[in-house]
Amino acid sequence: METLQHILVYLILALAVAFLVYKFLLPKSLIHGSKKNSKDCGQDNCGCG
Amino acid sequence: MSKNINVALIGNPNTGKTSVFNQLTGLKQKVGNYPGITVEKKEGICKLPRGVKAHILDLPGTYSLNTTSLDESLVVELLLNKNDKDYPDVAVVISDVENLKRNLFLFTQIKDLKIPTILVINMADRMSRKGISLDIEAMEKKLDTKIALVSTRKRQGIDRVKELIADHKNLSSAPNVDAKRISPEYFERLQKTFPNEDLYKLWLVITQDVNFMPIEKKRIEDATSFATKSKEELKKLQHKETVLRYQFINNTLKETYKVDFQAAKGLRGSLDRILTHKIFGYLIFFVILLTIFQAIFDWSSYPMDFIDEQFAMASEWIKNTLPPGVFTDLLSEGIIAGIGGIVIFIPQIAFLFLFISLLEESGYMSRVVFLMDRLMRPFGLSGKSIVPLISGTACAIPAVMATRTIENWKERLITILVTPFTTCSARLPVYLILIALVIPKGTILGLSFQALTLMLLYLIGFGMAIFSAMVLNKILKIKSRSLFMVEMPTYRLPLLKNVAYTVLEKTKSFVFGAGKIILAISIVLWFLGSNGYSEDFKNAEQIVNDRIEQEGLSTYSKNYIQNNIDAYRENALAEGIAPEVIQDSIQSMTHYLRERAEAQEIASYKLEHSYIGRAGKAFEPVVKPLGYDWKIGIAVLTSFAAREVFVGTLATIYSVGSDEEETIKTRMAAELDSSGRPLFNLASGISLMLFYAFAMQCMSTLAIVKRETNSWKWPLFQLGFMSVFAYLVALIAYQILI
Numbered sequence: 001m002e003t004l005q006h007i008l009v010y011l012i013l014a015l016a017v018a019f020l021v022y023k024f025l026l027p028k029s030l031i032h033g034s035k036k037n038s039k040d041c042g043q044d045n046c047g048c049g
Numbered sequence: 050m051s052k053n054i055n056v057a058l059i060g061n062p063n064t065g066k067t068s069v070f071n072q073l074t075g076l077k078q079k080v081g082n083y084p085g086i087t088v089e090k091k092e093g094i095c096k097l098p099r100g101v102k103a104h105i106l107d108l109p110g111t112y113s114l115n116t117t118s119l120d121e122s123l124v125v126e127l128l129l130n131k132n133d134k135d136y137p138d139v140a141v142v143i144s145d146v147e148n149l150k151r152n153l154f155l156f157t158q159i160k161d162l163k164i165p166t167i168l169v170i171n172m173a174d175r176m177s178r179k180g181i182s183l184d185i186e187a188m189e190k191k192l193d194t195k196i197a198l199v200s201t202r203k204r205q206g207i208d209r210v211k212e213l214i215a216d217h218k219n220l221s222s223a224p225n226v227d228a229k230r231i232s233p234e235y236f237e238r239l240q241k242t243f244p245n246e247d248l249y250k251l252w253l254v255i256t257q258d259v260n261f262m263p264i265e266k267k268r269i270e271d272a273t274s275f276a277t278k279s280k281e282e283l284k285k286l287q288h289k290e291t292v293l294r295y296q297f298i299n300n301t302l303k304e305t306y307k308v309d310f311q312a313a314k315g316l317r318g319s320l321d322r323i324l325t326h327k328i329f330g331y332l333i334f335f336v337i338l339l340t341i342f343q344a345i346f347d348w349s350s351y352p353m354d355f356i357d358e359q360f361a362m363a364s365e366w367i368k369n370t371l372p373p374g375v376f377t378d379l380l381s382e383g384i385i386a387g388i389g390g391i392v393i394f395i396p397q398i399a400f401l402f403l404f405i406s407l408l409e410e411s412g413y414m415s416r417v418v419f420l421m422d423r424l425m426r427p428f429g430l431s432g433k434s435i436v437p438l439i440s441g442t443a444c445a446i447p448a449v450m451a452t453r454t455i456e457n458w459k460e461r462l463i464t465i466l467v468t469p470f471t472t473c474s475a476r477l478p479v480y481l482i483l484i485a486l487v488i489p490k491g492t493i494l495g496l497s498f499q500a501l502t503l504m505l506l507y508l509i510g511f512g513m514a515i516f517s518a519m520v521l522n523k524i525l526k527i528k529s530r531s532l533f534m535v536e537m538p539t540y541r542l543p544l545l546k547n548v549a550y551t552v553l554e555k556t557k558s559f560v561f562g563a564g565k566i567i568l569a570i571s572i573v574l575w576f577l578g579s580n581g582y583s584e585d586f587k588n589a590e591q592i593v594n595d596r597i598e599q600e601g602l603s604t605y606s607k608n609y610i611q612n613n614i615d616a617y618r619e620n621a622l623a624e625g626i627a628p629e630v631i632q633d634s635i636q637s638m639t640h641y642l643r644e645r646a647e648a649q650e651i652a653s654y655k656l657e658h659s660y661i662g663r664a665g666k667a668f669e670p671v672v673k674p675l676g677y678d679w680k681i682g683i684a685v686l687t688s689f690a691a692r693e694v695f696v697g698t699l700a701t702i703y704s705v706g707s708d709e710e711e712t713i714k715t716r717m718a719a720e721l722d723s724s725g726r727p728l729f730n731l732a733s734g735i736s737l738m739l740f741y742a743f744a745m746q747c748m749s750t751l752a753i754v755k756r757e758t759n760s761w762k763w764p765l766f767q768l769g770f771m772s773v774f775a776y777l778v779a780l781i782a783y784q785i786l787i
Contacts, residue, residue, distance in 0.1 A: 005376035009576070012379065016572035023566065024690060024748055 055135055056103045056214055059124055059159060060143035061152050062110030063538050065171040067091075068201035069143055070107035073210065090123055090135075097215040106135055109453075112151070114158045114253055115287065120453040125257065128162055129250055139217035140166045141210065146173055146181055147539065149306060153192075153298045154291075157225040160194065161249045165220035167195050167213045174200040175539065180309035188305040193221045202544065226297050228252055231290045256283055317540055324416045327423070334417060341404045342507070343500040345481075349396035353481075356396075357713060360389030379575055383701055387571025390697030390713060391564050394478040399556045401474060405443060406551040410543035414439070419537070428519045434464040438514055441471035442507070443555065445750045449757055463521045465757055466767055469750055470514035470743065472507045474559055475692040479741045480506055482696050486717055487734030510742050559693075567697040570687055574701045577661035586658040593651045605721055606646035613642055661702070675740065675776070676733030676783040678722060685740070692746045732786035736779040744775035 058066045070076070074093030091107040108127070109120040116122045127133055128140070140159050144152030149170065160166045170183070189196050195213045199206030213220075228249040229236045239251055323329055364385040371377040408414045421435045430438075433455045441448035448468045455461040472480075484499045491498050585592065602610075614635055621631045656662050665679030672682040684698040696713065703716040720728040745751070751764040758764070 001372055002374055005372075005374035008376045009379050012572055013576050016569040019565065019569045020573070020690075023569075 053102050053104060054138040054214075054217065056105045057127065057135070057137035057140050058105065058107045058143060059128075059140055059155065060110060061112050061145070061148070061155060064110070064143045064145040064148075064152065065201050066110065066143045067107055069141075069169060069171065069199065069207070069210070070105060072201055072204065072207045073103075073105055090127075092135075095211070097211050099215050101215045103214055104135070106137070111155065113155055114162075115256060118454050122257075125253065128159065128164065129253060137164060139214055139220065140164045141169055141214065142166055143169045143171055146170050146176055146183075147179060150295075150298055150302060153301070154294055156192070156194075157294050157297060160192070160222075161224040161226055161228060162253075163222045163224060163247060163249075165217050165222050167197065167210070167217075167220065168192060169197045169199050169206075169210055171199050171201060172539075173198045173206065174203050180311065182307045182309070184305040188301065191301040191305060192225065193223055195220060202541075224249065226290075226293055230293055232286050235286070256287055320540060321416070321537065324413065325419050330416070330420050331424075334420060337408075338504055338507070339496060339500070341401070342504040343496060344404070345397050345400050345503065346497060346500045349400055352396040353393055356393045357389065360385055360392070360713075364389075375579070378579065379572065382579075383571050383575025384568065386700040386703075386713075387567055387575075387697045388564065390571075390700040391478070391560060391567050391693060393696075393713065394481065394693075395556060395560060397477055397481055398474055398559050399552050401477065402443070402552045402555040403548065406548045407543050409551075410541065410547055412538040412540045415537050425515060428515045428522075430464070430515060430518045430522075434460065434518070437464050437468050438471050438511070441468045441473060441514075443474055445469045445471070445473050445747060446753050449750065449753050452757070459525050462758065462763065463518050463525065465754055466521060466763065467514040467517045469745055469747065469767065469771065470510050470517060472510040472742070473692075473747075474555075475563065475747065476506075476510075476741055478693050479688075479695045480738055482714065482717065483729065483734045483738050485714060486729045487731050506738060506742055509739075513743060563691055563693045566691050567694050570690065570694050571697050571701045574661060574683070574687070574698060577664070578656055578659050578702055581655070581659040581662070583658050583663075586655055589655040589658065590651050593647070593654050597647060597650070602643070602646055603650060604725060606650060608725075609646055609649075610639060610642040614638060656702070674783070675736050675779045676730075676787065677737070678720075678728060680720075681728070681733075681737070688741075688744075688746045690746075690748050692741060695741070732783050735786055736783035739782050740775045740779035742775070743771055743778055745771035 058070055060066045070091065070093065073095045075095075076091075076093045090109070093105050093107075095103045095105055097103050106127075108124045111121040111124050114125050114128070116125050127135055127137070130136060142152070142156045142159060144156065156166065156168055176182070183198070185196050185198060195216075197206050197209040197213055199210060201207075231252070236248055236252070240248055243251055324333060364381040367377060367381040367385065371380070408417070418435045418439065421439070425435065434452070436454065437448040437451040440451055445468055448471070449465050452461045452464045452468070455464060480503055484502050488499045488502050493501070581587070601607075617638060618631060618635065621634070622628075657666070661683060662679070665683045668682045668686065669679040672679075672685060677685065680699065680702045683702060684695045687698045688695045699717060700713045703713075703720070717729055718727065722728045745768045751768060754764040754767060755761055
């Protein structure tokens with residue numbers, strides 16, 4: 001049980017660190033690559049292109 | 050067969066373009082009774098009758114195609130460039146029924162570019178109240194177009210717009226005003242030089258102040274067979290064009306647009322006289338501000354305490370329910386404490402945005418902008434800078450983007466640099482927790498000291514923005530100033546749906562946007578606070594036990610035990626419990642409290658020698674002169690990612706190793722400095738609030754400033770200047786108050 005708890009902690013820690021690196025350290029151009037034209041999706045009869 | 054077409058929604062500011070866009074596409078972009086909300090194009094898809102699929106673009110508001118600022122040039126750039134992938138198959142000009150004459154100016158310009166154009170007359174629900182009657186059929190003939198009468202508030206007329214867009218092929222693309230009439234001889238020469246180009250398009254390219262198509266413009270200027278005119282001559286021709294257009298519009302409206310002033314009802318004139326009065330206007334605004342801050346404190350204290358207690362209980366429940374171990378500790382001390390540090394502020398954030406949204410929706414915000422313009426001109430800020438400064442109270446990121454409406458570059462730069470001083474919603478949690486801890490609860494004239502302190506902090510931020518603008522204005526030497534025009538929208542009863550949507554969206558983005566960062570930082574901090582490499586950390590239990598054996602418990606622990614016993618004795622005697630029973634209970638209680646105090650001392654020693662403790666101790670000399678200990682120093686450091694991380698960080702640090710069910714507030718209130726006084730006292734509290742008022746602690750804002758200025762120079766300058774200034778002010782405040 002103790003090993004499992006340690007594994008879970010390190011897994012969550014890795015995720016948290018990866019998120020912070022992604023959010024603050026990685027340049028945006030590297031994340032998005034070639035700029036995609038994102039379109040929002042609507043309701044009713046209107047959807048994403 | 051389905052056909053894709055491009056549709057551009059264009060119009061003057063505050064005519065309801067985004068409302069039409071939302072109803073056409075079913076999307077929910079922000080709307081408001083406030084000009085300048087859209088500064089970037091937004092896009093959406095809508096299926097129309099007869100299998101037509103429309104790609105709809107919502108463009109920033111502009112009064113004409115003679116643009117001066119970045120957001121307006123977006124519109125012209127698109128309309129003049131047939132090769133643009135978004136070049137419209139049909140333009141939909143949104144107008145306001147009360148300002149049709151002014152709105153038609155833009156309509157005729159777009160029509161003259163030979164783009165099939167539909168006219169949407171919005172706010173039709175106001176016609177009867179304003180005594181307005183329209184002859185739509187005659188107007189359609191005069192303008193050579195199709196018209197849809199729409200009320201987005203009442204959701205009427207949108208189907209007609211969809212029908213007209215689907216039928217765009219039947220629309221006339223003939224111009225309203227013959228461009229050659231502006232100057233027959235000049236346009237003749239222009240046409241001869243560029244026989245394949247559209248005349249009015251060439252004219253717009255020549256006369257634009259914004260150099261958005263340098264190659265095209267250069268091609269015209271370099272044409273040897275065509276001698277262009279001087280700037281003054283071109284301006285004269287532009288004036289002539291304006292006169293010609295208004296002649297055409299007047300002729301059109303003379304027969305098709307009637308206003309029965311006797312039937313018109315409205316308080317607008319008299320309300321405007323009071324709300325923008327040079328004395329009463331400011332007084333009313335001041336009273337509104339006071340009410341807002343009082344309400345933020347009074348109304349939200351109950352839900353805030355409730356949330357705080359729930360998180361403390363949740364943390365306790367996890368500890369008691371899950372098997373003991375590091376993961377359980379992470380959940381109860383790291384994750385729950387961190388999330389609690391942000392969720393607790395939902396009520397205040399919701400109230401703040403409720404008021405902001407009501408002010409925007411009612412049309413009052415534009416009057417505030419007008420008032421502020423008058424107040425700030427002497428300080429060298431243009432009226433156009435006021436909109437970003439006011440919207441900065443929500444978040445600096447859209448506020449920095451809103452500076453695109455400022456055509457003068459240096460003026461825009463100054464506004465970008467000073468906007469982060471205005472108190473954004475991320476500062477609110479920091480202020481609220483510190484005010485609750487260090488400002489007494491008394492009142493003066495029925496207003497609480499705490500609410501007044503909060504208002505003062507908002508005013509300090511705003512004042513600092515103006516002061517910095519004045520200094521920067523002198524350094525950067527701005528000679529020209531922007532002309533400021535603000536649309537004074539009609540007063541309206543706020544739509545409950547719009548208000549609720551804004552409150553929900555803003556609160557959601559605050560909680561989820563900041564929440565993810567806070568959660569991640571809390572996890573990392575918990576890990577760093579629960580682990581260490583030194584022998585001191587590893588042998589903490591042994592070292593502390595040896596020390597207690599030799600020297601006894603610390604003064605803090607002794608006081609902790611004594612205070613608890615005293616409180617118990619007092620309550621027991623008041624309840625009439627027999628003294629011998631009390632004495633027995635005190636004996637077993639002392640034993641229990643001693644065990645707790647020993648465990649707390651071990652936890653505290655471990656924390657001090659953990660990774661984060663080491664880092665905090667190394668950083669402590671920097672923040673010590675400001676009255677902060679190493680734990681606050683760590684919270685200040687992590688806040689450079691985002692200010693709202695402060696409370697979550699402290700909540701996590703204070704809960705590491707703690708096994709008591711405590712709220713964030715009680716944990717912070719119980720912290721003592723080395724001399725045994727509360728760590729969060731008036732001096733350190735004020736020092737901290739002033740630090741947060743002035744420091745540039747938002748990486749997202751820095752990134753957006755970099756994007757808007759296209760250089761790292763300005764965000765780094767901003768970061769350096771604001772942080773050093775914040776440090777000095779906090780230092781002076783602490784040294785005076787201590």
